[in-house]
Amino acid sequence: MRCRVCGGEAVVRLEYANLRLCGKHFVEFFERRVLRTVERYGMLRGGQRVAVAVSGGKDSVSLLHALWKLRERLGVELVGVTIDLGIRGYSEEYVGVAVENFERLGVPYRVVRLADYGFTIDDAAERLRRPVCSVCGAVKRYLLNRVARELGANVVATGHTLDDFLSVLLQAYIRGDLELLSKHKPYLPPADGLVARAKPLAETPESDTLTYARILGLRFTERKCPYAGKAVSADYKAALNLLEERHPGIKFQMLRSFLDRVQPRVAAGAGAELKRCEVCGEPSSSRVCQFCRFRAQLAGEHLRLARAT
Numbered sequence: 001m002r003c004r005v006c007g008g009e010a011v012v013r014l015e016y017a018n019l020r021l022c023g024k025h026f027v028e029f030f031e032r033r034v035l036r037t038v039e040r041y042g043m044l045r046g047g048q049r050v051a052v053a054v055s056g057g058k059d060s061v062s063l064l065h066a067l068w069k070l071r072e073r074l075g076v077e078l079v080g081v082t083i084d085l086g087i088r089g090y091s092e093e094y095v096g097v098a099v100e101n102f103e104r105l106g107v108p109y110r111v112v113r114l115a116d117y118g119f120t121i122d123d124a125a126e127r128l129r130r131p132v133c134s135v136c137g138a139v140k141r142y143l144l145n146r147v148a149r150e151l152g153a154n155v156v157a158t159g160h161t162l163d164d165f166l167s168v169l170l171q172a173y174i175r176g177d178l179e180l181l182s183k184h185k186p187y188l189p190p191a192d193g194l195v196a197r198a199k200p201l202a203e204t205p206e207s208d209t210l211t212y213a214r215i216l217g218l219r220f221t222e223r224k225c226p227y228a229g230k231a232v233s234a235d236y237k238a239a240l241n242l243l244e245e246r247h248p249g250i251k252f253q254m255l256r257s258f259l260d261r262v263q264p265r266v267a268a269g270a271g272a273e274l275k276r277c278e279v280c281g282e283p284s285s286s287r288v289c290q291f292c293r294f295r296a297q298l299a300g301e302h303l304r305l306a307r308a309t
């Protein structure tokens, strides 16, 4: 197997592009694609400060390193954020790995502890009658937005890959969630109180982030969240991988046909207008935001706030 670019020994075979590459040329290929995604969707502009959300896994660690290498070309400044969700036997490790990566690159960073807001994801799993991953997703969105604003960042960049993007797309389609289908984009511009959100790996398959991280010898954690077994997204990803294995390139085809042909025809949902949460002042579609409701429920104030919403 020979690298298509230099003829050296290839270590990666990308079926979707019918391409074999050596380590050096795979790394270049990976970073060029991140750059192209950033440019295609107008995710970042020179002079901006980008908050990179790092969970310590292969995807976000690869994103951090790729953006770090591209930062001068893009003219952006990076700041790292990692959220300690308070999941016993898991959070300690990934927070440590995230911090190690920030320090290795010299990226200024902030560790946000959910416990400082009065609860943890373990508490939510134990005491809230809601799927823990939906609470966790809402908590992460809330904290990332709030902290990014506090850090003066213009954009939050997350390590969501092509597989993550398509898995949400399939779930939205199956639920018939037109609002989500109309809003599910690699880049969401800033809105009242909401910092812009970018997924620079939206065109990068998850298997490639693993290859990138391994070739560069990046430090990432492979430990799984103890609640991951409950995440339905894993089943969607497995189904997508089966399709991809039999029909190489189908993931890219799904992404392009959705963004170019389907989404423009999905009428923008009559999404609830954003107000300000009466408790914390953050953007919210109801009088009290979801985060404050979780917090209150876990603090046993649930009836009082339920009446206020």
Ligand code: Q46
Pocket (backbone or CB within 6 Å): 121, 132, 133, 134, 136, 137, 225, 226, 227, 228, 231
């Ligand atoms: S961290 Fe949170 Fe994931 Fe754990 S509780 Fe679910 S959503 S699985 S990416």
Ligand code: ZN
Pocket (backbone or CB within 6 Å): 003, 004, 005, 006, 007, 008, 021, 022, 023, 024, 025
């Ligand atoms: Zn090569």
Ligand code: ZN
Pocket (backbone or CB within 6 Å): 277, 278, 279, 280, 281, 282, 284, 288, 289, 290, 291, 292, 293
């Ligand atoms: Zn609130």
